[in-house]
Amino acid sequence: STQDPLTRLLNRRQFDADLAQAWYKAAMTQQPLAMLMVDVDFFKRYNDHYGHQKGDACLQFVATAMSGEPQMRTMDLVARYGGEEFAVILPSTDQEGSAVVGERIRIAIESLDLPHTYSEAAKYVTVSIGSATIMPAPSINSAQLVAAADAALYRAKREGRNRVVATTV
Numbered sequence: 001s002t003q004d005p006l007t008r009l010l011n012r013r014q015f016d017a018d019l020a021q022a023w024y025k026a027a028m029t030q031q032p033l034a035m036l037m038v039d040v041d042f043f044k045r046y047n048d049h050y051g052h053q054k055g056d057a058c059l060q061f062v063a064t065a066m067s068g069e070p071q072m073r074t075m076d077l078v079a080r081y082g083g084e085e086f087a088v089i090l091p092s093t094d095q096e097g098s099a100v101v102g103e104r105i106r107i108a109i110e111s112l113d114l115p116h117t118y119s120e121a122a123k124y125v126t127v128s129i130g131s132a133t134i135m136p137a138p139s140i141n142s143a144q145l146v147a148a149a150d151a152a153l154y155r156a157k158r159e160g161r162n163r164v165v166a167t168t169v
Contacts, residue, residue, distance in 0.1 A: 004080040006056055007063035015079035015087055019142050022077070022089050027136035034090040034098035034133040035145050037153040038066065038105060041126045041161045043084035045118035058114055058125060059084060065108040076101070087149075095133040095168045102129040102164035110162070126162035128153060134169040144169055 002014035010018065019035075026033040040046070040062060047055035059080075066086060067078045081087040088105070090098050106127055114125040121128075130153025134145045148169045156165040 007059055007080045009063050009067060009086070010077060010079035012079065012081055015077070015081065015089070018077050018079070019089055019146075022091050023136055023142040023145075026091060029092075030135070031092040032094050032133050032135050033145065034093040034095070034131060035149045036088040036090065036098060036102050036105070037081065037130045037146075037149040038086040038088065039128050039153055039157070040084040041121045041128055041157075042116065042119040046116055046125065049118050061112055061114060062086070062109055062125070062127070065112055066105050068108070072101075093133065095131070095166050098131040098133050099164055099166040102131045102166065105129060106162065106164055121161035128156040128161045129164040130154065130156055131164060131166035132169055133166070140169070
């Protein structure tokens with residue numbers, strides 16, 4: 001299976017395969033490759049307060065908002081990375097472009113206006129986003145891109161959540 005049954009996005013296994021393919025293509029064409037790690041802010045509190053069915057519905061709304069236009073191009077890949085975390089592969093995208101896509105996603109989620117009583121970031125569901133951009137080279141691998149996006153995500157959380165933090169590897 002290549003699809004997450006809840007969100008209908010790509011699943012983690014397919015994400016890993018698509019990232020390897022995107023890495024190879026970026027290396028061959030000498031184009032930058034960007035990745036976003038997206039985490040629903042205070043999702044455990046959301047699940048605890050509203051229940052797992054509402055939590056599942058929240059993840060479905062977030063997935064739909066993330067994967068729609070104008071956020072994504074046809075070549076971009078959106079996947080459920082795990083739990084309330086999502087990943088986006090952005091081929092041929094530099095740091096500025098990935099930050100723009102990240103901000104569009106953040107605004108799209110915020111615009112859902114899904115109430116979140118126990119969030120410290122806002123009164124509604126928000127996301128924190130870490131963005132990393134890399135120029136693939138023989139001395140590095142895609143794991144470094146994932147690690148950099150993850151580190152940027154945790155920086156976004158430390159800086160108050162409901163924001164995008166972008167970096168270049």
